[in-house]
Amino acid sequence: MRILYHQPLSPFSRKVRLALKEKGLDFELRVERVWERRPEFLALNPAGQVPVMVEPDGKPYADSMAIVEFLDEVYPDRRLIGFDPESRAETRRLVAWFDQKFYAEVTLNLVFEKVNKRFYGLGNPDSGAIRVGKQLIGVHLDYIAELSERRRWLAGDEFGLADIAAASHLSCIDYLGDVPWDAHPRAKDWYVRVKSRPSFRPLLGDHVAGMPPPPQYADLDF
Amino acid sequence: MRILYHQPLSPFSRKVRLALKEKGLDFELRVERVWERRPEFLALNPAGQVPVMVEPDGKPYADSMAIVEFLDEVYPDRRLIGFDPESRAETRRLVAWFDQKFYAEVTLNLVFEKVNKRFYGLGNPDSGAIRVGKQLIGVHLDYIAELSERRRWLAGDEFGLADIAAASHLSCIDYLGDVPWDAHPRAKDWYVRVKSRPSFRPLLGDHVAGMPPPPQYADLDF
Known part of the structure; x- marks a missing residue:
């Protein structure tokens, strides 16, 4: 299952949540207390920020725009960034x-x-x-x-x-x-x-x- | 001719200058004194920031990442963002x-x-x-x-x-x-x-x- 580490009032996390939903992609949402700087989380994203998406193959993706660009490339059925x-x-x-x-x-x-x-x-x-x-x-x-x-x-x-x-x-x-x-x-x-x-x-x-x-x-x- | 409005010590302008050069694309460089908030410049980019690229057809492009993504899509010969x-x-x-x-x-x-x-x-x-x-x-x-x-x-x-x-x-x-x-x-x-x-x-x-x-x-x- 795809995992999305987020914070409820992080607009960048919300951007990825909305993109995933618009594309009909399943994910499990996990709240990350970024201020605790958990080593396991820093290993996923050395910038220490949410959102971080971990794909079912275990690969982590960080930075909200990099994540949405990736989703639009890999799951192009419902394009969010445009066509031309x-x-x-x-x-x-x-x-x-x-x-x-x-x-x-x-x-x-x-x-x-x-x-x-x-x-x-x-x-x-x-x-x-x-x-x-x-x-x-x-x-x-x-x-x-x-x-x-x-x-x-x-x-x-x-x-x-x-x-x-x-x-x-x-x-x-x-x-x-x-x-x-x-x-x-x-x-x-x-x-x-x-x-x-x-x-x-x-x-x-x-x-x-x-x-x-x-x-x-x-x-x-x- | 393609025009690039820039500031010498704007890292975002430098990013686009380097991308254009790496791709072998010609452009004319114009220094924009962004702090003067010139109406003609704000019409090109309401955010009032450099870089702004104007393509030979007269269309303006703003935001350094949006510009480089555009260049990588339209001039894919020398890819800068990667392949997969x-x-x-x-x-x-x-x-x-x-x-x-x-x-x-x-x-x-x-x-x-x-x-x-x-x-x-x-x-x-x-x-x-x-x-x-x-x-x-x-x-x-x-x-x-x-x-x-x-x-x-x-x-x-x-x-x-x-x-x-x-x-x-x-x-x-x-x-x-x-x-x-x-x-x-x-x-x-x-x-x-x-x-x-x-x-x-x-x-x-x-x-x-x-x-x-x-x-x-x-x-x-x-």
């Missing part, structure tokens, strides 16, 4: 937008401050960082609105990895109740469509100990 | 290692502090950050040594994008004279081999105004 080089470049550009820009400007300022810092024993959330994250998320919701006005999904007419990457980050912020959906109705329309996909359902059941999500987190009609 | 899914996953894992982990731990602490901060008008270098960067680079040089003991090049027996990504970051740090080569002879052996490739030569001629490189930067026998 130009649309694949656009998908990868947008994945990088969310995994790098959104991550640095929003995810780190909100999820890292409010959740991970506690596990790493790094003290209290920095209220300045949280303010910055809440301010910058608006730019990204506007960009999602702009893209989904021009196209059916973020990178083109097909649902794909750009939508998965964006929703992976946003769903973590949504778990904290920090997405101002009401001020961004067009981005919300896109998220409603992503959230109602069967692949998304397991994420809506995630729970972090001592930190329950707000009621609308799992609500498809929020 | 497993070796491609290993190349991508290592590219992510350098573009994310090395970047956050070393490049940002040294290149951003010493060079970019000045252009962005963000004040003086933070000596604490510089100390952290100089301390953490050793871990990465050890990792390069470990990989190149097991394999001819970082990701396998063929020179490829993992070597290019690692050398792109290290060459920027080397421009500042901050790589402790003498303490890491095995990593140096690998870098000597990369540095002597014809694709690398143009990088050794780079100059940042008011900040000349140390003599050994362009020296193949350093």
